[in-house]
Amino acid sequence: MQAGTGVAATSNESKDIQQFSTAIIAYLKKIYGALEDTESNPLREEILHFQRRQQGGVPSHLPSVKKPNDIQIDFQSFLGYFSSRDCNALAPLEGNELSLPLSNYFISSSHNTYLTGNQLYGQASTDAYKNVLLRGCRCVEIDVWDGVPSDDVEEDAAKDEESKHGIRGRLKEEFSKVTSKARSHSKSPLGRQGSSYDMPGESEMPRPWRSQSNRVEPRVLHGHTATKEVPFRNVCKAIRKYAFVNSDLPVIVSLELHTSREQQEIMVEIMEEYWKDLLLRLPRAQDDLPDDLTLPSPAELRNKILIKVKYSPKPPPTKTLPITDTLSKHTHNLSLTSSPENALTPTISASSASSSDNEQDPARPEEKTAPKPPKILPALSHLALYTRATHFHSLTQPESSLPTHVFALSERHLQSLAASSPAELAAHNRGFLMRAYPKGSRLGSSNFDPVRFWARGVQMVALNWQSWDRGMMLCEGQFAGSGGWVVKPRGWRSAGGGGGSGAREGGRKEEEEEEEGGRLDGGRAGVLGLVITVLAAQGVPAPEGKKDVRPSVKCELHVGRELEGREEEGSKEEKKEEKKLKQKTGVAKGKGGEVDFRGDVMKFEGVTGIVPELSFVRFKVMDQEVLRSELAAWACIRLDRLRSGHRFIHLYDARGLPSEGFLFVKIDKAFTAADDDASVPNKGTVKADPVTPNKGAVAATTTNPST
Template sequence: MSTPASIPRIVPTRQAGGGAPSSAAYTHEVTSFTPAVVEHLEKAFKRLCNSSHSGNHGLDQGAVSHLLQTIQQENAPDAGKYFPHAVNGLDNFLAYMSSALASAMGPPKKHDLSHPISSYYISSSHNTYLTGNQLYSEASTDSYRNVLLRGCRCLEIDVWDGESRSASSASSSDGEREDSQRLSPARKPGLGKKVSGHFNTIKQRARSRSNSWRGRSSSSPQRANAATPAEMPTPWKMAEDKAEPRVLHGYTLTKEVSFRAVCNAIRETAFVATDLPLIVSLEVHACLEQQEIMIDIMKEAWEGMLVDISKASEEEIERLPSPDELRNKILIKVKWAPPAAGQESNNPNDQVASSGDDENGTDGEKQKKKSSKILQALSQLGVYTRGFTFKQFDQPEASIPTHVFSLSEAKVVDMHESDGHALFSHNRDYLMRAYPSGMRVNSSNLEPLFLWRQGVQMAALNWQKWDKGMMLNEGMFAGQEGWVLKPEGYRGTIKDSDGGKPVPKRTLSLTIELCAGQNLPLPFDEKVAKKFHPYVKCDMLYGSEKFKPGDSTRNNEKLKWVSKTSKGVNPDFCGEVHQFSNVANVVEELSFIRIKVKDDNFGKDTLAAWACIRLDRLKIGYRFVHLLDEKGMESSGVLLVRIIKVFS
């Protein structure tokens, strides 16, 4: 038996969240084995030899067929190359197990991109510009570059009126930084009881700093030392001091970034990771003149990337195009303002439509929202993704092929409880975006699996936060370039040949034998391997439309298990066997195994590594689970497991 002497360092490429590092897992090799891993593989080899006519001498071709076809159910045509002899020894088995074929995650199915865009789940980001929490973190163009390179295909830009250079000169005052430090409720205990009060305080402070834009068609939070209305120039008429729209989280102390810089960053990285279409969701709080500037900036920055509006009047669009037809295109999602009858005026004030804003503020907030006015020329850029305010599923706009409803996570839950059938039916044919509650000030995430079960295409997540939501997003989109075809039964019934079929559901029994781990990454707060006490926690998260967020694990303790605690970065888990038995109504494409390696501490156990694998890509047999570290970066850590998956 011979194995390479050392494991080469895997250089982290991209952070997890959009599927890039996990997609690399099924191509990774394990180039050497620790003694504990070798011991378990030797035992497996001996068991396999029992089915061989050559006994303990090795695996004859009959035993090889039993291994690859029955135990491993290996579909790769080149798997047999590792067993070329009439009788194959342990070295051959170890060579096979060290190859990428032994990964627990299989490659994705062939990417069918021919269906309408409403028939896909789309990897989506909420408040993309923020680097941290929702109250006082920085805004950065790097956030857009980051998520695009990680596989995100739906971004969000909150656009507010700009200020002239003279007014913005005091934008980074020490006083503001002191205010942001004083207002740090996300770091205090009892946040849930205090956050509403903090929000009101912040809104009052932000409103008190509004500048001369406040009296126009929409209001914008401004800097404390901004010029008074009498001192302010008319920026869009002064080329030498021209104000441009800004991107920030309104009525908070979050810092801003220019709209032009954001558009340029998107241009640079929009189609680096993939050429599949990118949706840019605009939340417009800017006045009409600033919206004209927005249009100029987008047309300049995204020249050649925007959908041709001349080919898509409302009357002509009867069917949404496919992702394949929209390669290298940016789709702008914006509130729809229908053209006024006989409209001839060039005055932007004559080319507007009022639309309620259903995406602002905290859930349950009683204060009435002012309607925002959208310039018709800006609205026209939303060719296939036109935003309409949701009222009910039988409203006239709900049958327009190009409409998009944006609902808060709480509203989706409400609609699921009151009219779940209408919600599901709508999302078969039409686009919906769901976004986190405004109460998630620490940028925690909604549960995307619940939204996917309702057919929601765009489950917008806070990519700034590492939690269950982002782990599921990584598992869903691994190797899929941000677009995943929905399962049968979830796809459209309009102009879609396989739409309207029933949702396929089966009963699953899943057994996982936990053998050993090697090269496990240490958690961030542990520097000494001998003090590391790892254990494995495994959750099964599966797709059943009847569950609300959290139900699938809270109400059924059989859907998770925890291993015994071991020691060090190369632990031996001694072949523990854990089972999920007779789990009913499983949709493989909407079911996940999430494995976490945690450090057993006296206080809160810290995360060391994790993996999230969609059930239809979980391979059976003797496998290595390739682990990401606690920051979602690739690591050389693996778990040796045996997986038995039986459907009935």
């Protein structure tokens, strides 16, 4: 199974090692030898001391002492410890409580989930939903469009057959259809080109679709592109089948509607059919949720589907005059006309109606016309309880205080908002839900850096899961072993753990703000020192089409800094800053299966503004050629879960699949929080003496070491 959210059953944190290469055995013998006593036998107490001091904890895989004098451990037992998950560089996820309101979590989210390729001519498939849900994704997106009659489908298929020899011809055909629809929008079920909500009025609607045996059902696709569609019914069926196989935490289905009201009626029918027992509903005696509610927790919504769609409140009742009163005002202008059925029908002349409408009659209440029906069918809109999509205008608009609203902003819009109103954005996202999605120009389905939006408290940072790039690697680092919901750091949560009600006005209690000096990061940011000594590698997978690999290792820090306005992603300032957070080794001796890096060191010192829960260490093993390099394998670990000591880093291949490969490294980590003693010298510095086959000592000196 591919990476992405690290479902607990398949996460790299649970891996054991079956055997070691000759190079790694050589390093382990040196470590073992440094712990031997004068009788050439390692003492259990020395090994326990090594475990506590350098490995950060008590070993769970060393044999127990059966007799008081049985304190010796042989080399095979020592190897047993190193081959266990106790020596994994990735620590288990701890403290991920699931009892807080929904706004207090980062949620593993997918953008345009239905696509298996790029945004312009990729294929839509239910397999995409199966893929991401089995990997632990908890927020999927469905773009729903009106269905088309079967004869139109056959005509489109014939045209595709004629132009299938080239993408250009296919794109030309699809875009010409979009243009023609725009020119004849009065005949289009979607209205004007590009409008998601131009729909026919009630009077223009055909009879309910349920009355038709060969009805046309909604479809899922990326509109106004050459992407291929998939039936909405099939998508709902796939979500039902795979949503809760590997995680029982709630799934949010984000609906983007481009459908008429009659097609929305079919959507409700289909969702009721497949998700009936999984949907949340209001109590029968309750018309709506109260405005002061507290959002529920993920634990309370296990095995439930939450619909995110625009909410249409019930229209207020309108008063109408009795027909006799209305007609009495116009009896002098009544005339009889003949209808097509030869029936006589009373009509009112336009002139008399106009003059009558302009007259003021204090004795008669003003006549009211019937309101236009909402563009979102109430039956569909009311399926959204705690996730009601709301169009964003500002962080102070009236809806922004409602606990159930969800704002959705593109990466570009959100970057601008973060730069202009960082404190207000942070306060909003402590208590209310927000979704970020890629800008439309990412036609190749690339991803932005999700860390910048997690650092601003955005819960649903939606990524293109079909691409294996920096964004998806960081997604694995964030959600590994979590099941798709990760509790935010303390400073990013709502007041007293609440969500919705009372979450405004800075987001937390006054005493908490005073204690932390009003810091937006909750007092968690500090200074980092990190030294990674790469000793060896084993089983590194070769890039596709190659038999072997000449590896080097690149290491990058992705830093979740304080919620201050940062430069736009990809700017010169940001690239200059990121360059300081990148290190790499030389090309290793050996190839693929057995590699010796000979203690190559990558060092990061005095890195400021670090929030461990929002910072990530990304490893990329590159296949080094003369003029170019290619990604062979990778790993990404959240900083607070990166263990110190001699560790094994398990690798995914370039397609995101778990491999048998791993790096053997020594990690020295020093983190000094901002609220620690400012007098501590050399904050964020690490001194390490790595073990190599030519060095017998094992030593490390850290300032305020963190495991």
